Amino acid sequence: MTPFSQTTGSAVANPYLIQPATIVEKIREADDIGTYRLQFVDEQVRRAYRFAPGQFNMVYLFGVGEVAISIVSDPEEPEFLDHTIRAVGRVTKAIAQLQPGDALGIRGPFGRGWPLEAIRGKDIVIVTGGLGCAPVVGAIEYIFRRRSQYGAVKILHGVKTPHDLLFRERFDAWRRQPDTEVLLTSDQPDKTWHYHVGVVTELFEQVAVDPARTVALMCGPEIMMRLGAPILIGRGIPATSIYVSLERHMECGIGLCGHCQMGPYFLCKDGPVMRYDRVAQWLGRAGV
Amino acid sequence: MNSDARGALLLADLQRLLDALGAKGYRIVGPRVRDGAVVWETVERTADLPIGWRDVQEPGRYRLERSGEDRLFGVVHGPQSLKPFSFAPREPLLTIERSKKSLTAVPTMPKSEKVAVLGARPCDVAGLVMQDRIFLRDAYADPYYQARRNGLFVIAVNCTRALSTCFCASMGSGPQAKAGFDLALTELDTVFLIEAGSPEGREILSALEVKPASQTHIETAESRIGSCAMSQTRRLDTSELPGALYEAQEHARWDDVAARCLACANCTMVCPTCFCHTVEETPDLTGQRAEHARSWDSCFTQEHGYIHGKNIRPTIKDRYRMWLTHKLASWIDQFGTSGCVGCGRCITWCPVGIDLTEELPALLKHSTRTKQKPGHA
Numbered sequence: 001m002t003p004f005s006q007t008t009g010s011a012v013a014n015p016y017l018i019q020p021a022t023i024v025e026k027i028r029e030a031d032d033i034g035t036y037r038l039q040f041v042d043e044q045v046r047r048a049y050r051f052a053p054g055q056f057n058m059v060y061l062f063g064v065g066e067v068a069i070s071i072v073s074d075p076e077e078p079e080f081l082d083h084t085i086r087a088v089g090r091v092t093k094a095i096a097q098l099q100p101g102d103a104l105g106i107r108g109p110f111g112r113g114w115p116l117e118a119i120r121g122k123d124i125v126i127v128t129g130g131l132g133c134a135p136v137v138g139a140i141e142y143i144f145r146r147r148s149q150y151g152a153v154k155i156l157h158g159v160k161t162p163h164d165l166l167f168r169e170r171f172d173a174w175r176r177q178p179d180t181e182v183l184l185t186s187d188q189p190d191k192t193w194h195y196h197v198g199v200v201t202e203l204f205e206q207v208a209v210d211p212a213r214t215v216a217l218m219c220g221p222e223i224m225m226r227l228g229a230p231i232l233i234g235r236g237i238p239a240t241s242i243y244v245s246l247e248r249h250m251e252c253g254i255g256l257c258g259h260c261q262m263g264p265y266f267l268c269k270d271g272p273v274m275r276y277d278r279v280a281q282w283l284g285r286a287g288v
Numbered sequence: 289m290n291s292d293a294r295g296a297l298l299l300a301d302l303q304r305l306l307d308a309l310g311a312k313g314y315r316i317v318g319p320r321v322r323d324g325a326v327v328w329e330t331v332e333r334t335a336d337l338p339i340g341w342r343d344v345q346e347p348g349r350y351r352l353e354r355s356g357e358d359r360l361f362g363v364v365h366g367p368q369s370l371k372p373f374s375f376a377p378r379e380p381l382l383t384i385e386r387s388k389k390s391l392t393a394v395p396t397m398p399k400s401e402k403v404a405v406l407g408a409r410p411c412d413v414a415g416l417v418m419q420d421r422i423f424l425r426d427a428y429a430d431p432y433y434q435a436r437r438n439g440l441f442v443i444a445v446n447c448t449r450a451l452s453t454c455f456c457a458s459m460g461s462g463p464q465a466k467a468g469f470d471l472a473l474t475e476l477d478t479v480f481l482i483e484a485g486s487p488e489g490r491e492i493l494s495a496l497e498v499k500p501a502s503q504t505h506i507e508t509a510e511s512r513i514g515s516c517a518m519s520q521t522r523r524l525d526t527s528e529l530p531g532a533l534y535e536a537q538e539h540a541r542w543d544d545v546a547a548r549c550l551a552c553a554n555c556t557m558v559c560p561t562c563f564c565h566t567v568e569e570t571p572d573l574t575g576q577r578a579e580h581a582r583s584w585d586s587c588f589t590q591e592h593g594y595i596h597g598k599n600i601r602p603t604i605k606d607r608y609r610m611w612l613t614h615k616l617a618s619w620i621d622q623f624g625t626s627g628c629v630g631c632g633r634c635i636t637w638c639p640v641g642i643d644l645t646e647e648l649p650a651l652l653k654h655s656t657r658t659k660q661k662p663g664h665a
Contacts, residue, residue: 015428018393041390062386063571063578086595097316103390187650211614249595251567258585259592261614263534264621269427274419285537287606 010217012209015254018060018105021043024080024168026100029166033131034096035072035084038104049078054245054273058253059083059095060105067091068250070135071109075142077096080190081106084134084166109281110253111272114139116242119215123151125207125237127228129158129200129220135245135272136219137167144177152208153180158200158224162186162193181207201228204235219245229276242276242282262288292489293362296479296500296505302334302360304353305443305471305482308495314404314441317364317373326351326366326645328373331406338363345451346431350384361407361445364454367637369412369560373403374437375419375584381432381567382580397435401435404441408469410462411454411631413444417468421623422563441488444469448512448522452634455645458523461517461629474509481509484611494538522645523637526626528652531616536651537609545647546605548640553586555634556611557640561619587611612644612651 025037033127038059040046051057067089073082086095095104110215116139124143128136143150155174159165165184175182185196196203199245201224216232218225225244233239248260248267255269263282265271282288289665297305305318318331321338331337342355343364355362369485380396408416447454447463465472470489474481484490500540536629556562566585571578585592587610600609619627627646635643 013428014395014431016385016432016580018382018391020390020392022389062384062391063569063575066567086596091425092596101389103386105325105384105391105393125581247595248600251565255426256423256428256430256563257566257582259566260586261618264530264618265531266622281534285603286322286611288602 008179016038016107016252018066018107020080021104021106023098023100023104029084030163032087032096033132034087035082035138036098037073038081038083038106039079039104046079049081050108051075051078051081051109051215052113053116053142054135055109055111056250056253056272057081057083057106057108058110058133058250059085060107061091061094061098061152062103062105064094065091066107066251067095068253070245070272072134073099074145075091075138076145081226084131084137086131097099098255107253111268114217114245114273116142118155119211120146120149121151122215122241122279123210123213124153125209125216125232126153126155126157127200127203127216127218127224127232128221129224130160130164130243131166132220133157133167135218136217137170138178139217140170140174144174147177148179149212152178155180155182155207156185156200156203156207157183158185158203158220161185161188162190165212183207188270200224201231203251204228204231209235209237211238214241216242217245218242222283223248225276227281229283239277239280240275242271244276244279245273246279247272291503292482294483294501294506295493295496296501297473297482297498298479298607299360299475302480306334307493307494308333309404309441311403312492315546316404316406318406319361319366323353324352324353326363326365327403332413332515334360337361337531343448343451344454346634347453347643348542348638349641350636352504353461359475361448361473363387363416363450365412365631365633367408367490367558367633368594369558369631370405370408370416370634371419371562373405373440373564374433375423376436376520378581378583379432380420380578380579380581384578384580386576386578389543395431400435400439401603402441403475404443404506406443406445407449408442408444409467409631410444410465411456411466411629412458412560413442413468414456414459414461414629415631416442417507418561418623418625418627418629419563420468420591422561437534440470442469444472444485444515446472446509447475447516448475449518451632452521453523453635454520454630455524455632457517458525459626459628459630464513474513476505476512479505481505490626509511520572522632522643524630524645524648525617526616529626530620532652533613533648534615537613539651539655541647541650543604544650545608545642546603549586549588549604549608549644550639551604552639553588554637554639556586556588558633558637559615560629560631560633561615562586566591587614612647616648617646 082139
């Protein structure tokens with residue numbers, strides 16, 4: 001993926017250059033989660049910027065640093081870039097203090113997203129857990145904008161508690177799409193919860209799939225993919241038809257800083273979306 | 289290489305090479321004795337070189353001693369490879385200024401300096417070629433590395449003496465430099481055999497107007513380099529890599545080496561090919577201006593595998609396994625060749641003398657944990 005045009009004094013593209021952006025909207029998703037709608041300050045940068053669903057940006061806060069965040073917004077509208085961020089680390093906690101009008105920086109987009117062109121015509125099963133649904137939201141929107149080009153769509157989403165269910169209106173809207181099922185589950189339900197109770201892999205039993213024409217897109221806690229993918233394979237979906245979006249410490253976004261390695265892969269440039277059969281042997285291992 | 293491209297430079301005339309490089313605007317850097325080791329420092333006269341010294345290296349031990357000879361390049365190497373010249377230990381990337389509601393980032397490109405490194409060993413030249421591959425020939429060319437690399441002129445010195453820790457012969461990266469240098473010298477008894485490896489090197493060589501090398505010079509050099517290769521006692525058998533090391537991820541030997549490893553990161557700092565780095569943001573006292581810089585990082589640090597609230601590689605075992613698996617196995621998948629050039633620095637500079645040429649064969653031996661069969665002890 002070519003980055004937007006950036007030049008240094010020496011006229012060599014500088015992948016480290018941070019472009020200023022403004023928070024145009026902040027949407028509260030939960031106590032510690034917000035969606036930040038960003039817009040590049042420089043109009044030329046704004047116009048040249050394109051991304052694919054599943055790619056990420058390095059989001060920068062002055063005086064604090066950068067963090068890799070997937071882009072959740074629609075790739076058809078690259079003017080505004082949505083990033084859903086949970087305040088868990090040094091940078092994300094500082095970002096949580098910001099308000100509309102405040103400045104952030106962006107480098108990107110980086111990495112390889114979901115293979116949406118290659119899986120045209122297929123039935124799609126999307127399996128997500130918690131905030132892990134964020135990197136796949138753009139892919140779902142992409143598919144529904146081209147609804148006739150894809151087969152049946154099944155969205156299976158699991159949360160720990162009903163309180164953790166983000167993008168509620170989006171799930172409701174997706175449910176209304178033709179030939180689409182949306183199944184939700186919560187580990188710990190409350191009185192308001194009228195969906196399934198349990199872990200997301202239990203939802204597999206509630207959907208009928210034609211394994212030969214099905215592609216699975218998975219994103220969430222690593223354990224969900226580690227345990228979930230073999231179940232899908234058990235249902236007859238080939239390992240080569242399962243894609244997972246993975247997360248590691250990332251500082252450069254271009255495969256140079258070395259932190260995001262998983263086996264032979266740099267997840268920032270070979271991923272974050274990886275075909276399951278390529279990473280299966282590394283996913284199951286502690287300390288790798 | 290035909291013999292016209294090689295010349296014989298009298299040992300006593302090495303200063304002429306320094307002068308020729310100086311005339312081209314190069315600052316010459318070579319090995320100099322400092323605090324009991326050699327380090328790269330500016331060299332103006334040949335007398336600045338560690339003449340009459342040699343290094344003795346063993347696992348966890350480095351000593352300089354008098355050699356009783358007056359060889360100019362009797363010391364094989366110090367802790368530094370060529371890496372710091374192009375991949376700076378600390379490199380400011382951007383200066384970022386905060387304005388009212390925005391910010392401006394300006395790249396801080398390194399000043400282009402012409403540096404000629406005299407005395408690079410073939411293993412280090414191979415390390416530089418590897419770093420070029422990593423930083424310049426991927427999806428992005430790193431502009432900071434490129435700026436430093438552009439000004440670098442490499443004078444290799446082929447090895448005619450091996451350390452106990454050397455194993456370049458088994459890695460195919462020495463003791464003779466094959467590519468990646470501008471000039472290469474082989475120190476014989478009265479002359480250097482000198483050859484050019486780049487257009488810039490040829491230009492300097494022709495300016496020196498050296499005599500053609502004699503057949504005896506060429507044969508002596510080949511013979512001494514050959515003997516140096518033969519004399520290496522350590523070797524690494526990489527024929528089963530990367531697969532065998534991937535399969536050995538649960539081997540009991542990892543626990544054994546982890547019990548010795550201090551996770552001090554020395555091995556990664558002295559390694560000619562290790563490229564991990566971390567980016568840090570340093571605001572100044574006004575809070576309006578920040579420097580965004582990268583520094584060498586190591587997979588042995590706590591922070592290397594940190595991700596929101598958890599550490600992917602919490603134990604020293606995880607980190608040693610990461611390092612060795614990357615260096616010797618996944619590097620092959622990533623870059624088409626081993627990440628090890630056989631310089632032996634990670635053995636010498638390890639405070640507890642962990643030796644990867646011992647660890648790898650132990651790891652590739654039948655694992656006592658995973659492949660144990662019933663009835664076997």
